[in-house]
Amino acid sequence: MSFRRFRILVLLGIFAGAVGLTWLEQTMVRAWRAPLDVTVIPINGDGSNEAAATIRALRASDFDDIGAFMQRETARYGVVQTRAMQVSLLPEIREKPPAPPRDGNVLKTVFWSLKLRWWVYRQSGQWLPQIGTIKLFVLYHAPQDGVALEHSLGLQKGLIGVVHAFASAGQARQNNIVIAHELLHTLGATDKYDAEGRPIYPQGYAEPDLPPGVPRRDAEIMAGRLLAPSGRAVMPPSLERCVIGAQTAYEINLDEGFRRRFASGG
Secondary structure (H helix, E strand, O other): OOHHHHHHHHHHHHHHHHHHHHHHHHHHHOOOOOOEEEEEEEEEOOOOHHHHHHHHHOOHHHHHHHHHHHHHHHHHOOOOOOOOEEEEEOOOEOOOOOOOOOOOOHHHHHHHHHHHHHHHHHHHOOOOOOOOEEEEEEEEEOOOOOOOOOOOEEEOOOOEEEEEEEOOHHHHHHHHHHHHHHHHHHOOOOOOEOOOOOEOOOOOEOOOOOOOOOOOOOEEOOOOOEEOOOOOEEOOOOHHHEEOOHHHHHHOOOHHHHHHHHOOOO
């Protein structure tokens, strides 16, 4: 066998292994037979004192409302467990994840995805990858008036979330909405808002049977906004005002409950 063919076989083997590992991970986490294993890794996103203080004060219990949200919503679709997820808070790391390309180039995006997964593997400090563990890297930033945070993201391949959050106690509950949103991306959920950030009707609405212009009390988590009486799309105050809609439930493989509740196609 020539060296060229040997190299091709090795590369094909690595590719097949990566595909198999991705399939195994998704099968594990989307089976809903055990609590989701979630780790939160904080990062000082802007080097500010506010972010440093927020990270020092963090406790795993600060993310309890995400667990309560997942418990409540998966139960609505027929998944009843003692706990829907378990969260581990890891120590702060200094290195930031590689930034995604800004021009949307497909090849650049693919390369960045691979680079991010390699970066995550290096941060783990382990020889073997953490199969089935959802890894959420939360970058904290000091709030600045009129300055929006960078876009957060969640990758199904690798079970990776990169979340940009405000270093403010007053923003903690809304930070958890963003974290929950990206967590669901790692399970296969898709965004349900348009280019202007408004919920897409009907799948982006908590009560899709109502007309689109009627104000809502709750928000579909993958839309991240609810329609206020003013007609504006606004972020809800907490996860207590968020739900997992029918399409999101289907996307994250809550199939049994989905079929039972929505078999009519409504």
